[in-house]
Amino acid sequence: MTVGIVVVSHSSKIAEGAVELAAQMAPDVELVAAGGTDDERIGTSLEKVLAAVEQSLVDSGGDGVVVLTDLGSAVMTAESAMEFASDPDAVLLADAPLVEGLVAAAVAAQGGAAVGDVCKAAEAVAFGTVPAGVGGPEVPDVKDEPDASGNFELINPLGMHARPAAKIAGGLSGLDAEVTVNGVDGMSIMALMALMALAAGKGSTLRVEANGKDALKAVQYVGRLVEEGFGEL
Incomplete structure (x- = not known):
C-alpha cells in the first residue's frame, strides 16, 4: 500500500484533471478527486470530501492520507471532513499549491514515503519559482563553492x-x-x-x-x- 491523496477543488473538472496529471507520475498511488458540489456546480461538498477521505483511508491500508485543496472554503471543508473522519489522526492537510504540491506529494508517495513525509514533500514545493530570464529571480548562491x-x-x-x-x-x-x-x-x-x-x-x-x-x-x-x-x- 501507499499513502492516499485526496484533491479538493471548487471544480470537479479541476480536481479530476489534477488527479489525471499526478497519476501519470505516480501510477501506484491512490488518488481521489473531490471537486464541486453534489449537483456538479462550482463549490465544495462536505459529504463528497468526507466520502473521498474515507475511501482513501481504506485504499491506503492504514498508511494514511494527505489532502490538498485549492481556494478558501475548500480548506474549511477539508478540515471539517477530517474532523468527522473515522481515523482523523491518519489524515493530514497540506498547505501547498494544488497542482505542483499534488505532483510532489504523489511522487513521494510513489517512492514509499510515510504520510508525514508526503505532506512535507507537498509543502516543500517552492511555488512560482522560475529561472532568471523566465519571469523570476535566479536562486542566489549560498557560497562560492558548493558542498x-x-x-x-x-x-x-x-x-x-x-x-x-x-x-x-x-x-x-x-x-x-x-x-x-x-x-x-x-x-x-x-x-x-x-x-x-x-x-x-x-x-x-x-x-x-x-x-x-x-x-x-x-x-x-x-x-x-x-x-x-x-x-x-
Missing part, C-alpha cells in the same frame, strides 16, 4: 519535462540540503520545467549544486535519475 556538485547529461528522449521534474523535486524534498539545478531551485517542479525554455532537452547537461548535511546524497540522487533516463528508456 557537492555534479554535471549530468540528459539521455532520456524528451529531456526535462513534467515527470523528470517531479521525480527530482519529490526526492530532494526529503533531504536536508539546498539544491540548485542549472541555477534554479531543485525542489520546485515549475522551476525545473521552465528549464525546457532554456533547451534542456536530450544531450544537454544538468549542473547540480548542493549545500547542507545531505548535499552529496542530493547530487547522487539527481545523477542516478539522469543516468537511468528517469525510467523512460
Whole structure:
C-alpha cells in the first residue's frame, strides 16, 4: 500500500484533471478527486470530501492520507471532513499549491514515503519559482563553492519535462540540503520545467549544486535519475 491523496477543488473538472496529471507520475498511488458540489456546480461538498477521505483511508491500508485543496472554503471543508473522519489522526492537510504540491506529494508517495513525509514533500514545493530570464529571480548562491556538485547529461528522449521534474523535486524534498539545478531551485517542479525554455532537452547537461548535511546524497540522487533516463528508456 501507499499513502492516499485526496484533491479538493471548487471544480470537479479541476480536481479530476489534477488527479489525471499526478497519476501519470505516480501510477501506484491512490488518488481521489473531490471537486464541486453534489449537483456538479462550482463549490465544495462536505459529504463528497468526507466520502473521498474515507475511501482513501481504506485504499491506503492504514498508511494514511494527505489532502490538498485549492481556494478558501475548500480548506474549511477539508478540515471539517477530517474532523468527522473515522481515523482523523491518519489524515493530514497540506498547505501547498494544488497542482505542483499534488505532483510532489504523489511522487513521494510513489517512492514509499510515510504520510508525514508526503505532506512535507507537498509543502516543500517552492511555488512560482522560475529561472532568471523566465519571469523570476535566479536562486542566489549560498557560497562560492558548493558542498557537492555534479554535471549530468540528459539521455532520456524528451529531456526535462513534467515527470523528470517531479521525480527530482519529490526526492530532494526529503533531504536536508539546498539544491540548485542549472541555477534554479531543485525542489520546485515549475522551476525545473521552465528549464525546457532554456533547451534542456536530450544531450544537454544538468549542473547540480548542493549545500547542507545531505548535499552529496542530493547530487547522487539527481545523477542516478539522469543516468537511468528517469525510467523512460
